Amino acid sequence: MIEMENVGKQFKSRERNPGMLSSVHSLFFPKYKIHKAVDAVSFKIREGELVGYIGQNGAGKSTTIKLLTGILTPDSGKIRVGGLDPSKERKKNAYQIGAVFGQRTQLWWDLPVIESFLLIRSIYKISDRMYKENLDHFIEILDMKDILKTPARKLSLGQRMKADLAASLLHNPKVLFLDEPTIGLDILVKEKVREFIKFINEKNKVTILLTTHDVGDLEALASRILLLDSGKIQFDGEIDSFHSILEEGHNLNEDEKKDLSTVIKALYRQNAQVQLNS
Amino acid sequence: MNVYFRFTSMSFQKALAYRLEYFVSLTTSFLYIFIFTSVWATVSAESPDNLGTWTGTTLVSYAILTTIVKVCMSRNDQMIPNKIRNGDIIFDFLKPYSYPLAYAFDSLGGSIFQAFAKAIPLLIISILIYGISLVEYLPNVFLFLAFYSLGYILYLMVGYVLGSMAFFFTDVFGFYLLYYACTTLFSGAIIPVDLFPDLLKTITVYTPFPYFFYYPTSILMGRGDLPTTHYLLLTYISQIAFWLIICRIVYLQGRKKLEILGG
Numbered sequence: 001m002i003e004m005e006n007v008g009k010q011f012k013s014r015e016r017n018p019g020m021l022s023s024v025h026s027l028f029f030p031k032y033k034i035h036k037a038v039d040a041v042s043f044k045i046r047e048g049e050l051v052g053y054i055g056q057n058g059a060g061k062s063t064t065i066k067l068l069t070g071i072l073t074p075d076s077g078k079i080r081v082g083g084l085d086p087s088k089e090r091k092k093n094a095y096q097i098g099a100v101f102g103q104r105t106q107l108w109w110d111l112p113v114i115e116s117f118l119l120i121r122s123i124y125k126i127s128d129r130m131y132k133e134n135l136d137h138f139i140e141i142l143d144m145k146d147i148l149k150t151p152a153r154k155l156s157l158g159q160r161m162k163a164d165l166a167a168s169l170l171h172n173p174k175v176l177f178l179d180e181p182t183i184g185l186d187i188l189v190k191e192k193v194r195e196f197i198k199f200i201n202e203k204n205k206v207t208i209l210l211t212t213h214d215v216g217d218l219e220a221l222a223s224r225i226l227l228l229d230s231g232k233i234q235f236d237g238e239i240d241s242f243h244s245i246l247e248e249g250h251n252l253n254e255d256e257k258k259d260l261s262t263v264i265k266a267l268y269r270q271n272a273q274v275q276l277n278s
Numbered sequence: 279m280n281v282y283f284r285f286t287s288m289s290f291q292k293a294l295a296y297r298l299e300y301f302v303s304l305t306t307s308f309l310y311i312f313i314f315t316s317v318w319a320t321v322s323a324e325s326p327d328n329l330g331t332w333t334g335t336t337l338v339s340y341a342i343l344t345t346i347v348k349v350c351m352s353r354n355d356q357m358i359p360n361k362i363r364n365g366d367i368i369f370d371f372l373k374p375y376s377y378p379l380a381y382a383f384d385s386l387g388g389s390i391f392q393a394f395a396k397a398i399p400l401l402i403i404s405i406l407i408y409g410i411s412l413v414e415y416l417p418n419v420f421l422f423l424a425f426y427s428l429g430y431i432l433y434l435m436v437g438y439v440l441g442s443m444a445f446f447f448t449d450v451f452g453f454y455l456l457y458y459a460c461t462t463l464f465s466g467a468i469i470p471v472d473l474f475p476d477l478l479k480t481i482t483v484y485t486p487f488p489y490f491f492y493y494p495t496s497i498l499m500g501r502g503d504l505p506t507t508h509y510l511l512l513t514y515i516s517q518i519a520f521w522l523i524i525c526r527i528v529y530l531q532g533r534k535k536l537e538i539l540g541g
Contacts, residue, residue: 066368069368069371069372070371070372071368071371071372071536072536073533073534090371090374091374091375092374094372094373094374095374097372099372101368104365104366104368104369106369106372108288108292110292110295110296111288111291111292111295115288115291118284119281119284119285119288122280122281122284123281123284123373123374123375124373124374125281151295
């Protein structure tokens with residue numbers, strides 16, 4: 001369903017030293033730094049899989065999602081989502097995917113939530129029947145009845161996330177990209193959101209790529225983990241095998257190796273150390 | 279409902295969300311009318327011989343009508359640069375619609391709101407205070423609407439190109455300052471273009487600015503010193519074709535340049 005083959009994406013950013021003179025100097029003699037956000041990334045995700053995509057901040061997770069959704073164009077490599085090239089067939093691809101970015105909202109800020117849903121219905125040409133069925137279903141599962149007529153700017157973070165999730169699924173996408181969907185949520189809402197994600201994955205067979213920093217999300221949802229660091233895939237395998245990949249250098253005892261959070265921390269430390277040494 | 283008209287509808291509703299802003303901008307527009315009409319009343323009284331075919335009465339009418347035309351041409355200049363800067367533009371590129379068209383229809387919603395909520399009250403206030411007569415302009419209304427629509431399309435295109443500069447430069451505030459200065463001078467929003475010196479007049483017709491406010495208002499007023507309708511139509515079409523190409527280039531190149539880091 002999702003395929004990335006040697007995909008690379010780099011960004012150019014301007015660099016300057018601190019101080020007034022340096023700022024004037026950089027105006028006439030700008031210096032640029034190339035940042036490899038994604039570096040020769042390859043992986044495949046089967047239909048109906050729910051994969052946890054983890055990595056430290058700045059590892060390139062969100063960039064990967066933007067490449068898979070066609071928002072960004074890769075510099076090299078090949079991407080296929082449901083057989084389509086997302087950057088070249090952006091509009092076609094858009095019909096088969098949905099995405100939630102935990103730190104942003106696709107809802108219209110000043111208008112009641114239902115207006116955003118109606119806009120989405122028009123955008124994806126969703127039939128009245130399908131729209132009603134999905135909406136009723138999401139209202140029930142996500143407990144959204146009371147927020148439909150409320151402007152998005154007046155929603156709590158949890159309410160907003162529920163509405164964003166519903167908005168991304170109204171058109172029955174085959175693939176769902178979730179970029180930190182539980183960030184900042186309280187335990188109860190987090191549980192509700194996890195239940196919902198699990199439900200749509202199991203019942204509707206939606207393929208899901210989930211980026212998160214929350215170990216609880218991975219343990220509750222993911223069967224497979226992709227670990228990205230400095231733009232490269234460092235681990236790709238079942239969540240159970242993830243526990244056993246540590247080498248002696250991490251000094252973890254057997255109990256610690258069973259705790260996903262400790263394992264991830266140890267891997268992050270290891271990768272940071274490798275980068276420092278290189 | 280068609281997706282683009284849904285944008286228009288939502289933008290109209292959004293404009294209603296902030297009532298204080300509406301009253302403040304209505305007052306501001308009336309202040310503009312008051313200032314320009316006062317200036318032209320004074321100028322026409324002091325030096326009536328330097329005004330060409332204009333009279334004090336026609337200049338006051340022009341000042342009122344051009345402000346109202348300007349009010350009706352709504353465009354959210356902050357929308358594109360803000361979305362590019364804060365990364366929210368991803369939601370537009372994530373969905374199966376044309377972003378430039380969505381921008382245009384979103385602006386249309388704002389314009390419809392402005393036309394009903396601001397232009398009509400301003401017109402009524404102006405009729406009551408300045409006693410301008412619209413009856414003599416009625417035969418020109420259809421031609422005015424046609425050229426106003428073309429001018430509005432051009433206005434949106436220029437706005438789109440300007441906002442899309444944010445794809446290439448993070449901060450586009452300077453571009454807007456330059457644009458607003460050029461609009462003030464060349465659009466005829468303050469001084470009718472035919473009162474310009476010949477050289478400035480020649481330069482002005484090659485810019486898109488007089489096609490926003492000056493020509494539609496002059497057509498409505500039935501000004502005799504305009505080019506023929508056919509020639510004017512050809513000029514509008516040429517301007518639109520030129521800016522359409524620029525819009526296309528900016529959109530395609532801008533998307534390639536898009537850099538959104540982080541979640």
